Amino acid sequence: MLLEYATFSAKNMITFEKVNMPYFDLLIAGAAISFFGLILGKGILLLKRKLRLKRDTAVSERKI
Numbered sequence: 001m002l003l004e005y006a007t008f009s010a011k012n013m014i015t016f017e018k019v020n021m022p023y024f025d026l027l028i029a030g031a032a033i034s035f036f037g038l039i040l041g042k043g044i045l046l047l048k049r050k051l052r053l054k055r056d057t058a059v060s061e062r063k064i
Contacts, residue, residue, distance in 0.1 A: 013019055
């Protein structure tokens with residue numbers, strides 16, 4: 001949403017000398033989707049770390 005407004009819409013506004021305001025409802029929806037993606041990614045990262053730690057401790061216990 002922001003990328004489109006910063007590139008295409010900016011060029012369009014310069015060409016036609018008219019200011020078009022961004023759609024704030026789309027901005028809020030995009031922010032919510034991005035936030036969900038960040039939380040999901042962080043959860044996957046933490047899960048992978050936990051599984052790796054569990055696997056590494058199991059391997060090190062077998063060597064002893």
